[in-house]
Amino acid sequence: MSLATFFDTHLAILPVLLPAVTAMLLLLIGDAAGDTSGQHGHRKRKWARRIAIASVALGLLLAARLMIEAHAGVGALRVYRVGDWPAPFGIVLVVDRLSALMLLLTACVALPVLVYASGGWDAHGRYFHAIFQFQLMGLNGAFVTGDLFNLFVFFEVLLIASYVLMLHGQGRERYRIGVHYVVLNLAASALFLIGVSILYALTGTLNFADLALRVPKVTGADAVVLQAAALILLVVFGFKAALMPLAMWLPATYAASSAPVAALFAIMTKVGVYAIVRVHGVVFGADAGDSAFTVQPLLLPLALATSVVGVLGALAAHTLPRLVAWLTVASVGTVLAALGLFRAEAWSAALYYMANSTLVIAGLFLLAELVAAQRGEVGERLEPASPVAQPALLGTLLLLAAASTAGLPPLPGFIGKLMILEAALPHAAAVAVWAVVLTVGFFTLVGLARAGSILFWNVRHEDGGTAASGASPRLVVATVALIALSVAMSAFAEPLKRYTDAAAAQLLDRRAYAEAVLGPQGLATETTRPYRITPGGTK
Template sequence: MMMWLKDHLAVLPVLLPAITAALLLLMGDHGAGSRSGHGHRKLLWARRLSLASAFLGLLLAAWLVQRAGSGELITYRAGDWPAPFGILLLVDRLGALMLLLSACVALPVLWYACGGWDAHGRYFHALFQFQLMGLAGAFVTGDLFNLFVFFEVLLIASYVLMVHGQGGARFKAGLHYVVLNLLASALFLIGAALVYAKTGTLNFADLALRVPQVSGPDAALLQVAAWVLFVVFGFKAALMPMAMWLPNTYASACAPVAALFAIMTKVGVYAILRVHGVVFGASAGASALTVEPVLLPLALATSLTGVLGALAARTLARLVAWLTVASVGTVLAGLGLFGTAAWGAALYYMLNSTLVIAALFMLAELVAAQRGEAQGLLVPASPLAQPTLLGLMLLLAAASTAGLPPLPGFIGKLMLLEAASGHAWAVSFWAVVLGVGFLTLLGLARAGSILFWHVRDDAPAAASAGGSAKLVTATASLLLASVLMSVAAAPVQRYTEAAAVQLMDLSTYAEAALPEQGGAAARSTRPYDGRMPSPPAGAQ
């Protein structure tokens, strides 16, 4: 059994949620209208199955991180077709890290949803698992086309989850979300087609070797393809000026869905790093670093816009949505420095910001549920039932988001500032990162003072009881995971830096992904001649 698991380890993160989702669909509808009798029992079993799958996914991701941490590249060839002809799944340090981050967010969010949100719509757990399948596939795929496929899987699930619980605001925001993502998907296909037309492959390891061999007019067309893909990935990551869709969308979604969506912007970040940092990176010849001049300034602008939006927000959920944009901007600014030290720092910061943002979305609902008609509006209202507990949780999240020591937000920003030293944009980088941290603290302090101190004593208590233990523990577990990142800062930092360094080892990727083609030595001397590549001998 263990041997079988090791042989199929790279595909298991995709198969586990896919099989779980299929089983949940076979169980029938377990959502709205199923609160009594047989329907209630189906809902309980759906919760158990979904939680068990998410827990197994967490253990599997931890195993993959342990395996990948040694530098091993774990590959899986679907149908035993060799790359670049077949579907290749490849888990490296970065992919394993993203799988673990997804699992660390998914399990507490699912536990929170089991507090009642999963019964507000149809097939919540099946859709949740399909989204996890898409996320996992995006992080382990070894080629550009299947990155598109898994993007579509997670997006289709997110379309329905976006309107989970119904409501006019969700349907309006969901419509915009669907239309914009469909346009981005069309651009993705165009960009991938242009890349294939000029290289004859979409395999990441193969592309990293073939792109430097393209020159002249073909290199110019590859640069166009790189820009098209950058627009797509920038939209997915919420990079300015393509980020304006996110605040309203995330603020309108129900709390567990918005918390899960905190990981979705990181798929765009991951794609930018994998495609524009490596394939079109420093070694890409005439197509090298196509987006380098614009990524850093756009990322800094994104971070500034996000924090200014948070200061202007009138609800706590919208404030958190804008902070999502600000945190993505900080991560992308680290990637925009284009150095392995900066990439490692950006990955460390991304881990913490994702956990804290997810926790803040759920915390925003816990607070809103205890404020009567005011809900999440930043106006004085009746006292909360759990002011001390929720106040301390918000204080911890605010301190980590703003980057106060000794929390991981501070450690990540310190690593980024150090990596920016000596860069041409160092002064602007320092000013924006430190300024955004201060304004983040100011915005969350303002919100906290209104929510917990500016209360109307003449108003009746909004809720006789606070949030249930299930909702509170789910939210607190994400904040605890963030705190643990401070305790284990040194090994996590070493891992993220090793992940960044590994990305630039193109020959190792070629040997793991293209063994039948002779690895980097053979491929780098064989530029694409414009003809369709021949399949290997014996292939059908």
């Protein structure tokens, strides 16, 4: 077997293996980024940075390759059976258009964030780069896994890594918030296991393709229990995605984290969104029999409430990181509102808007620290201070990010929100969706305009000029890259919309997904063989 053939055969698992192997390598060589003593520690830190950045850059290329292949495949899915065990009995990884999009989005956030962290943040604690790679392993694994149990496994991998990253740099406030964050996630993980157990007891499988075929056959009293499991999973995924009323943990957690960690966490909420699409949009979607659209009555109103509470929190924020954290909640609400419409056009709009909002929010977290570092003792607090050293650059970045977040043309935030509003027109709740999306956009602009006026216009000159020198080029380039990627989505809006349209259509083609994962013979067996539901599972 040639190297090219080997690479192509195992391409689907490489986004998971690459960060895992990189993390182990960093641990073996001693990723002592927190050890600043002596020349030896300095060399280790430099090598850790080089290896980590090279690995993430390679991961970006792999994700781009998978996305190009997914789009050109005319509905084809890349299926990787670990150990060559046939689905649904073995572990299977599946890369479709949605998975490929999420892999690329993760890499596009991770690379600038890692470059930013290598400007000094990684030296605030030990093993930053190794933990960062484990976080990427969990994220990528969650996006490519083909079964619910391994989704739980990768959830735990990324959460354990996030616990360490959240405390990176230490500090009393981070420890206090970190305890709440860990305890709440442990409770959510316990609920996840309960929901998974009920699903397995009633269907005998956790493979997404197999579940989509078996859930419609569960009827009567068993269907009621199955719907209860779906609602339990909505609680779990809603907590991860920051769906109200389960989102109150997020602003304090993200605001307390270091800037690069909070920026990386911008993609973490999207794992919850992704899980809602896979489980509630597809498995419990239109063809789920008695359990069809189980969460539809709840998802849309909760999503709209999330947007409203998020923007109100942003208006009340007294620090720039907390304002951005609340905007994260508001953006998640907008995405989930589009998903709650349960239409292909709305899902396409949700994917486009989600990609843009993730990039913008990540860029805003980095920008918040750049601004705070140049404001002296006032720092991140939204109150008058000395003028920043780079007002033109930082002000322009904030203006672009604010305009896109609020949904002003011609930036991609406007395009995404317009797509959502158009998709909502045939829906019975169209008036509510339009009212919330437009109102939230207006108050988002008000909140960011208020912050910008305080940061760049309402300044004090009595203490003799700027509080600090300009940020280093490494930090600026990383921040500019994220904002620029968001702006570039306007230039490539048409091909990106074609991609998200195709991704949404592919999600709704459950039979094609099942045939690709289970194979024609497995699909025929599942659709024709009789079975009954027993307390012990499917027979």
